[in-house]
Amino acid sequence: MADPFDASLLDQATQVPYRQLLTSLHYLFPATVFLYYAICQGIAICMLQTKSAEYDHPRRRVILWLFVLCIITYFAQLVNLGVHAVITNQFPPADQDFIIGLLSNALVFGVEFVGLSDSPRPVWYPFTGSLGLALIVEPILEFLTLKVRIPAPLCFVDFVDISIVGLRYVFFLLALIVYFEGLRSSRREEGTDSERQSLLKVNGDINGHASRDSDREDQSDGQSEGSQQNGYGGTSATSDSSTDASQSPTTDHVESPWERRERQANEAMEKRLKENGNWVTYAKSFLIFFPYVWPVNQPSLQVRVVLVGLCLLAMNAINVLIPRQLGIIIDSLSHTNTRNPWTEVLIFAGLKLVASEAGLSLLRQWLWIPVEFYSFDAMSTAAYSHVLNLSSDFHDTKSSSDIMMAIQSGQSISNILESICFRALPMLIDMTVAFIYLSVTFGPYEGFITIATAAVFLYIATHMIARLKTARRGEVSAWFKEHYVRQAGIQGWSTVTCFNQVGHEEARYSEAVKDRVTKSQKVFFGYVVAYAFQFLVLLSGLLAGAFLAVYQVTHKQATPGQFIMLLTYWAQLVAPLTFFAGLGKSISRDLIHAEQLLEIMQTKPTIRNKEGAPPLHFTAGRVQFDQVSFSYDKKKEILKGIDFEATPGMTVAFVGATGAGKSTILKLLDRFYDVTKGSIKIDGQDIRDVDLFSLRAQIGIVPQSPILFDDTIMNNVRYARLTATDEEVHEACRAASIHEQITGFTDGYQTRVGERGVKLSGGELQRVAIARAILKQPAIVLLDEATSAVDTETEQKIQEALRVLCEGRTTFIVAHRLSTIMNADRIIVVRGGEIVEEGSHEELISLKDGKYAELWSKQIFVKPKDKTATETEGKPVEKGRKAPNIVNDLTPEATSSELAKVKSNPVVSTQPNEQAKSSPDNEESSAGDDSEASGHKKEV
Numbered sequence: 032m033a034d035p036f037d038a039s040l041l042d043q044a045t046q047v048p049y050r051q052l053l054t055s056l057h058y059l060f061p062a063t064v065f066l067y068y069a070i071c072q073g074i075a076i077c078m079l080q081t082k083s084a085e086y087d088h089p090r091r092r093v094i095l096w097l098f099v100l101c102i103i104t105y106f107a108q109l110v111n112l113g114v115h116a117v118i119t120n121q122f123p124p125a126d127q128d129f130i131i132g133l134l135s136n137a138l139v140f141g142v143e144f145v146g147l148s149d150s151p152r153p154v155w156y157p158f159t160g161s162l163g164l165a166l167i168v169e170p171i172l173e174f175l176t177l178k179v180r181i182p183a184p185l186c187f188v189d190f191v192d193i194s195i196v197g198l199r200y201v202f203f204l205l206a207l208i209v210y211f212e213g214l215r216s217s218r219r220e221e222g223t224d225s226e227r228q229s230l231l232k233v234n235g236d237i238n239g240h241a242s243r244d245s246d247r248e249d250q251s252d253g254q255s256e257g258s259q260q261n262g263y264g265g266t267s268a269t270s271d272s273s274t275d276a277s278q279s280p281t282t283d284h285v286e287s288p289w290e291r292r293e294r295q296a297n298e299a300m301e302k303r304l305k306e307n308g309n310w311v312t313y314a315k316s317f318l319i320f321f322p323y324v325w326p327v328n329q330p331s332l333q334v335r336v337v338l339v340g341l342c343l344l345a346m347n348a349i350n351v352l353i354p355r356q357l358g359i360i361i362d363s364l365s366h367t368n369t370r371n372p373w374t375e376v377l378i379f380a381g382l383k384l385v386a387s388e389a390g391l392s393l394l395r396q397w398l399w400i401p402v403e404f405y406s407f408d409a410m411s412t413a414a415y416s417h418v419l420n421l422s423s424d425f426h427d428t429k430s431s432s433d434i435m436m437a438i439q440s441g442q443s444i445s446n447i448l449e450s451i452c453f454r455a456l457p458m459l460i461d462m463t464v465a466f467i468y469l470s471v472t473f474g475p476y477e478g479f480i481t482i483a484t485a486a487v488f489l490y491i492a493t494h495m496i497a498r499l500k501t502a503r504r505g506e507v508s509a510w511f512k513e514h515y516v517r518q519a520g521i522q523g524w525s526t527v528t529c530f531n532q533v534g535h536e537e538a539r540y541s542e543a544v545k546d547r548v549t550k551s552q553k554v555f556f557g558y559v560v561a562y563a564f565q566f567l568v569l570l571s572g573l574l575a576g577a578f579l580a581v582y583q584v585t586h587k588q589a590t591p592g593q594f595i596m597l598l599t600y601w602a603q604l605v606a607p608l609t610f611f612a613g614l615g616k617s618i619s620r621d622l623i624h625a626e627q628l629l630e631i632m633q634t635k636p637t638i639r640n641k642e643g644a645p646p647l648h649f650t651a652g653r654v655q656f657d658q659v660s661f662s663y664d665k666k667k668e669i670l671k672g673i674d675f676e677a678t679p680g681m682t683v684a685f686v687g688a689t690g691a692g693k694s695t696i697l698k699l700l701d702r703f704y705d706v707t708k709g710s711i712k713i714d715g716q717d718i719r720d721v722d723l724f725s726l727r728a729q730i731g732i733v734p735q736s737p738i739l740f741d742d743t744i745m746n747n748v749r750y751a752r753l754t755a756t757d758e759e760v761h762e763a764c765r766a767a768s769i770h771e772q773i774t775g776f777t778d779g780y781q782t783r784v785g786e787r788g789v790k791l792s793g794g795e796l797q798r799v800a801i802a803r804a805i806l807k808q809p810a811i812v813l814l815d816e817a818t819s820a821v822d823t824e825t826e827q828k829i830q831e832a833l834r835v836l837c838e839g840r841t842t843f844i845v846a847h848r849l850s851t852i853m854n855a856d857r858i859i860v861v862r863g864g865e866i867v868e869e870g871s872h873e874e875l876i877s878l879k880d881g882k883y884a885e886l887w888s889k890q891i892f893v894k895p896k897d898k899t900a901t902e903t904e905g906k907p908v909e910k911g912r913k914a915p916n917i918v919n920d921l922t923p924e925a926t927s928s929e930l931a932k933v934k935s936n937p938v939v940s941t942q943p944n945e946q947a948k949s950s951p952d953n954e955e956s957s958a959g960d961d962s963e964a965s966g967h968k969k970e971v
């Protein structure tokens with residue numbers, strides 16, 4: 032081969048520009064192809080093209096082989112060059128740029144090959160564009176090579192070289208032709224297919240041509256990978272199908288709660304990504320957190336952030352200076368320069384101190400900690416406040432544990448930023464500096480070795496970790512199974528012992544532990560092997576670099592100190608490389624967590640104050656429901672045209688079957704939801720037009736299942752009015768007939784009630800809730816089955832308490848026990864979301880075929896104070912269970928008088944049981960009570 036460094040050639044001035052161009056092209060060509068590929072892949076990922084790429088190229092495998100052949104040709108050229116060097120006894124070959132160019136091209140097309148083989152349905156333009164670039168540049172390169180060598184006569188080796196280049200050109204060309212031909216033929220077949228296609232899709236045949244696909248194996252790989260990827264983001268096609276799959280879990284794998292949570296979070300992220308259309312818009316949605324991570328109005332903290340940035344830059348400089356200084360010390364010791372070793376060691380010690388935990392690191396932490404805690408503080412407070420201000424529809428649909436986890440996810444956003452700004456960016460700078468510095472010190476070969484080692488390391492690390500994903504998943508579910516078996520055995524110990532199943536449980540647990548241990552070992556071994564491979568790559572890189580450096584030191588092209596510098600520098604690069612290998616995974620995990628918080632922060636409260644809404648001007652307490660309709664889900668109407676008016680001080684009771692919509696009416700009045708149609712007015716003002724706070728200030732509610740805080744009784748009652756004195760609290764409790772009981776507790780009013788009030792009985796809980804409502808002194812009272820959990824005697828006491836509470840106030844009561852509302856001014860019977868009857872007790876029981884009369888007759892036909900009907904009499908009903916719906920808690924005298932009234936209504940008196948059976952409401956409300964009623968009818 033003609034030597035391009037031949038003096039005779041160099042002398043030719045005309046060759047100089049060509050030579051310079053050729054040299055530049057050797058470096059520029061691989062760099063350009065790589066940049067093009069990286070940018071295109073970046074765009075494809077950002078625009079979610081990689082996720083929606085459904086096109087399954089029928090000749091992908093052929094193209095992959097052509098890529099392999101192209102890469103082989105680069106190595107063939109290198110071998111050819113080596114042969115030439117041996118023949119001409121010029122070893123190592125002098126044509127450095129040429130060799131670097133070949134190696135770089137092999138590396139770049141190697142990276143593309145790996146990218147193509149890893150994605151069964153790739154986005155093609157990064158690959159086809161690279162092939163196109165090669166088709167343009169390769170002839171130019173060859174032309175320049177020949178031009179620079181002329182007029183040297185071409186030898187055999189040159190001919191071999193030209194043939195190899197020609198062959199490669201053919202491979203590049205063929206790859207492009209195969210791509211376009213495959214594209215054309217698959218489109219053609221797709222057209223015919225769609226005409227022939229059966230109406231039912233064959234499983235897995237997404238594009239209608241999987242069955243004839245030569246890359247069937249690849250496709251199945253892809254699908255499994257796609258479904259795996261669904262964990263951390265699969266293609267849209269696979270994610271849809273895998274979502275279906277996940278909805279119908281396979282028989283051999285039961286999804287653990289942890290897996291379900293992860294899967295749902297992933298699916299939510301995928302969905303949001305798809306909605307946003309690309310990663311950039313998606314990432315922009317996180318700007319909502321900007322005021323919490325960036326100290327907006329805190330200049331002192333902002334200065335700290337800038338100083339932290341400077342610290343990081345200084346760290347970058349130190350990372351180069353330390354190995355360099357070590358080299359200088361070695362050189363000064365070996366007298367290859369005139370430097371004083373003592374001074375150099377002192378400088379080294381100074382640099383080490385600055386780089387240590389007591390130096391820049393300490394300074395950085397000192398600067399950063401207030402910023403970090405600002406962010407934590409701002410994010411947690413904002414998330415908590417946002418959640419508290421969201422409306423009922425949100426709280427009714429989200430589980431509290433999910434909400435709490437999401438609030439804690441605020442940390443993930445700081446984690447992402449810290450990973451990128453404080454670790455990834457400085458490490459990237461470190462790597463770039465290392466590449467440049469090593470290239471300058473030891474020449475471009477060393478730079479190439481650094482880059483190639485980093486690329487191979489990252490590939491191996493990311494792929495081996497990804498391969499362990501399935502094994503890791505198996506380990507986690509085995510861990511959950513073990514946990515479950517253990518917990519079930521311990522929690523159900525009495526059952527296990529009673530049934531003599533201790534041995535069985537031991538065997539079950541031992542099996543679960545064995546399974547988990549086996550899986551853990553597999554994962555652990557997998558990690559060990561992965562690390563071994565990663566370090567083998569690093570070692571190979573280090574050895575290659577060290578050999579090159581030794582060669583240069585022995586040829587006086589470098590000093591021993593520089594050799595030491597190289598070894599130290601390499602050791603320093605291991606940490607960034609390992610970090611980068613796991614960066615994608617950690618960012619995607621943090622993103623998924625941050626996504627949960629983002630979803631909450633983007634949720635707007637549906638119940639909001641109108642702009643400039645005035646406070647409610649309460650005058651008397653007239654409440655009007657004007658043709659109110661309502662639906663929770665905007666599909667099924669729960670309330671239909673509810674229309675009534677409560678005059679000030681009136682007591683209105685709602686009765687009806689369970690699920691009829693009674694509690695919903697109360698929720699609408701307290702504006703937990705807004706009506707879908709119609710309006711609710713208080714003293715003539717639409718409740719949607721007044722300030723929400725002022726509305727709720729006028730309303731006191733005793734809910735069906737009151738929730739107390741895990742605090743003292745005193746604090747729980749006082750929660751209604753934080754400024755109330757102890758005496759006022761006592762007074763409210765006296766009015767609620769609970770004072771005596773509280774003072775009987777060991778700690779009196781300071782007794783802690785436990786989580787959600789678990790330490791109180793159902794009756795006590797309800798009375799504490801009534802006391803709380805009494806303390807609030809509301810203008811309008813809502814009682815939603817306020818006495819459902821108490822026995823009849825306690826209830827009579829509570830009735831007295833309620834009379835105190837409701838005195839002179841407009842009151843709405845929901846009750847199943849009709850005896851508790853028979854004195855209400857108006858009773859409204861609700862059925863299927865509609866008012867079917869209304870009037871006073873007397874009016875309603877005299878109605879023929881009346882719903883209320885029917886319910887009432889059922890109640891009083893039960894023998895008064897009957898033991899079977901009121902089993903729990905004398906002691907509060909077990910918490911969480913309602914007292915029986917049909918209870919006759921009237922006195923015998925009252926019962927006789929009511930029976931007389933009912934008997935005057937012939938339909939009701941003759942056929943109470945038949946009516947009960949034929950009524951759908953009764954079927955819903957008290958199916959089990961019918962027999963009870965009929966049974967007692969005879970007795971009465």
Ligand SMILES: Nc1ncnc2c1ncn2[C@@H]1O[C@H](COP(=O)(O)OP(=O)(O)OP(=O)(O)O)[C@@H](O)[C@H]1O
Binds near residue numbers: 688689691692693696
């Ligand atoms: N938050 C909610 N989201 C969706 N649907 C709901 C919600 N709350 C209640 N519902 C539905 O609305 C209907 C009416 O419920 P509501 O609680 O008003 O009935 P109710 O008459 O008070 O019943 P009960 O006497 O058992 O308390 C029911 O079918 C119920 O399933």
